[in-house]
Amino acid sequence: MLPDKRYFDSFFKSAFTVDNVIFGFDEGKLKILLIRRNEEPYADYWALPGYFVQQYEDLDAAAERVLREMTGMENVYLEQLHTFGTPYRHAFGRVITVAYYSLVKIADFRPRAAGVAQDITWHLIDELGVLAFDHLEIVQVALEHLKKSIRTRPIGFELLPPAFTLTELQHLYESVWGTELEKRNFRKKILSMDLLRDVGKVQKGVAHRPAKLYRFDEQRYRELEKEGFNFEVRDGGKK
Amino acid sequence: MLPDKRYFDSFFKSAFTVDNVIFGFDEGKLKILLIRRNEEPYADYWALPGYFVQQYEDLDAAAERVLREMTGMENVYLEQLHTFGTPYRHAFGRVITVAYYSLVKIADFRPRAAGVAQDITWHLIDELGVLAFDHLEIVQVALEHLKKSIRTRPIGFELLPPAFTLTELQHLYESVWGTELEKRNFRKKILSMDLLRDVGKVQKGVAHRPAKLYRFDEQRYRELEKEGFNFEVRDGGKK
DNA sequence: TCAAAAGTGTTTAGCGTACACCCATGC
DNA sequence: GCATGGGTGTACGCTAAACACTTTTGA
Missing domain, CATH: 1.10.10.10 (Winged helix-like DNA-binding domain superfamily/Winged helix DNA-binding domain)
Structure with missing residues (x-):
């Protein structure tokens, strides 16, 4: 039983992205880093710093690269959180996103917007408003995860x-x-x-x-x- | 700034699969359910029950469907575990896999092989031998997860x-x-x-x-x- | 001298831990 | 009647929890 490679072609029509939830703590408040998009879909919306993964790029490496390219932040320790794959979450086709998260010292970085980001700032976690895509849901999952893991790991x-x-x-x-x-x-x-x-x-x-x-x-x-x-x-x- | 949809086409060339780690407990031993593949790549290897996700199919639903089609098991509560995306883990192109896991009562099911499975049985967790793809790594991550979560959740x-x-x-x-x-x-x-x-x-x-x-x-x-x-x-x- | 947050000690009750013996059944 | 695992009680030490006052500084 030999495989018919063409049969499989129909599956190879999807894309995936990485999205990074970067937590910071400043002035006694928990914050996350958001960018404002300059590209459709969701142009001018605040969003998590994330973008498409290249075809033969490792997922973890992609998360680091995307964060670096959009924010200038290097040496950020990212951990995989969850994968979000609701069918029509992206207008251009099937796109699933692998979410990563990190905890950073705000003073260590001076993020600058680049690439698909026209703007970048720290946002209070409880004043996020409307975000692009399903990014609000991603933030909520990340926050739940943080609440649990801060209890049993010295993070x-x-x-x-x-x-x-x-x-x-x-x-x-x-x-x-x-x-x-x-x-x-x-x-x-x-x-x-x-x-x-x-x-x-x-x-x-x-x-x-x-x-x-x-x-x-x-x-x-x-x-x-x-x-x-x-x-x-x-x-x-x-x- | 309008998006050029063609620019994005290069990203839409990937596929993703779901793989299910099904734990059971029998005769005082922890086991997992494996199928033997009848399809390349890794024909005749033991593997996790998993397969390609259809283009506009929800991830969680795909995990359920694939498990049902390959094993006949229904009403299995699957939870997302981790996503594995090493670049060349699949010979046919870029394929990332979203791993799910579940804990079941072995006596509740009588799995029968179907689809890409030519055979199916429960395997002792510490006698797995060589598995298809990176499935051994997936099992290890699932086992670590189980060790932790069995401690703080009544699962x-x-x-x-x-x-x-x-x-x-x-x-x-x-x-x-x-x-x-x-x-x-x-x-x-x-x-x-x-x-x-x-x-x-x-x-x-x-x-x-x-x-x-x-x-x-x-x-x-x-x-x-x-x-x-x-x-x-x-x-x-x-x- | 006042405001504002830092810093500390003690009592109590519940829980984790360690440990040894009797009980019910099948053969 | 014996082998096999089921089932229990107690003492000790640690720690979580509750609670109020003194100390140090800048303004």
Whole structure:
């Protein structure tokens, strides 16, 4: 039984794209990076930075390339999230999109619009309005994923500057989960994990007692992980 | 700036498939369902039940259809797992595959090979040998996913018959995790969740004290979930 | 001296862990 | 009556949870 290659041709008429959900945290708020499209379909709409994958390009590599070409951002660690394939989600034909997401320190990058992007900015996660394609749904899936994974993996630190205060860390969790946490218990839990190092500095220019700055000890985390340690922060809920 | 539709044509030359990782549990062992292909590429190789998605077919629907057509299995709850898109993973052109997975009760189905499948059987998860395409990698990703999610979601019950003993449940966890659990603590933990109902029957025909049979109370789980209950079984490790 | 956030200690209750023995059945 | 797995109780230690006051700084 030899294959008839022509029979298969009918399947080779689709395209796929990658779309990147880039989370940042700034001024105590969770944000995502959006571009404004200058191309149909959805010209002038805000959208996730994403574009077509080339015919023999690896998916992960495509996500990196597209992000770099549209935003100028390099060395962003992208993780695959989910694939969206509703039949008529793109006006030009069958296009499925593989969504990726990443957590970045906003201060590390100065995104500049290029390619299909005429504009680019950080948007508050809860003020997105209408987005191109099914990108709002993609953002929602990414946010749900973030809520879960920030609980059991020490990924929140990727959103914070290299040195941060415990209150900033707490606000990050509160912002992602939309809840309030009890200060003493949060600090006790975090510090008891032995993953933060006092960098010996304090906040400057605040009109109150300045907070100590900490850094995340990634090497220590890797050691603990090998020993079977499980990172976990609970939404203990306040009251 | 109007789009030039012809410019985009170069992107519309790819295909995608769905591949299903179907887990079952039988004779105390974790298994997956494989078919033997009768079509190139990889004719005569064992493979996951999967095939091309039609041009305007929804991905989730395609996974269901393909599974039904190849195995006769209906009403299988499939969940999307991950998308695999290494450039030259398929000899006929660019094909990315969206992998789905499911947990089923082996006794509920009697799979029969059809379509591109010349044969179909359950395989022990740790005796798979060589599989078609990158299907071994897909199975590994699915297994890792199962190990994690069985811990925090009550999905193990989907692999067991409607009435099961606590020891069967424990063996299921041990088989998936490859560890041993402490009997008393496991039972205490499981029963304390108030999710199992004694069905009032016992095992028959065993050469020892017969074990009570339980069923999973799904309705109760939904209630608890709403109240913020988090299912969790730990790999307490024995000794 | 006031406002504003940082920082800390203690008590309580529940849960994970470790561990050893009796029970019911088939053969 | 013996082999086989089913089934249970308890003590200990840790940690999550709840809660209020003092400290440090800038304005």
